[in-house]
Amino acid sequence: MRQSFFDEGYLNCQYTQIEALEKDSSPYFIVEIITLYFRDSPNVIAALEHELMKAAVRDIKKEHSELRAKFETYFQLMRRAGPTEQAVNSS
Numbered sequence: 626m627r628q629s630f631f632d633e634g635y636l637n638c639q640y641t642q643i644e645a646l647e648k649d650s651s652p653y654f655i656v657e658i659i660t661l662y663f664r665d666s667p668n669v670i671a672a673l674e675h676e677l678m679k680a681a682v683r684d685i686k687k688e689h690s691e692l693r694a695k696f697e698t699y700f701q702l703m704r705r706a707g708p709t710e711q712a713v714n715s716s
Contacts, residue, residue, distance in 0.1 A: 640655075643655055643658065
């Protein structure tokens with residue numbers, strides 16, 4: 626199972642360095658570190674999710690504002706042209 630973690634890219638050479646520390650300090654050092662990671666990571670993920678949602682909403686608001694300004698300019702040009710002009714698809 627340990628090898629599969631390496632094969633799948635979940636572990637790398639840093640893990641083997643931590644294993645070396647484990648032998649010198651505590652027999653369950655890695656267990657403690659990984660347990661702390663899984664205990665703390667949901668809070669970090671939630672914070673990232675919150676920040677990314679704020680960023681996404683900010684981008685949507687910006688795009689909405691820009692599109693609205695473009696349409697307002699377009700409608701002003703339509704009014705200046707008057708009702709006799711026909712809209713032409715320029716694409």
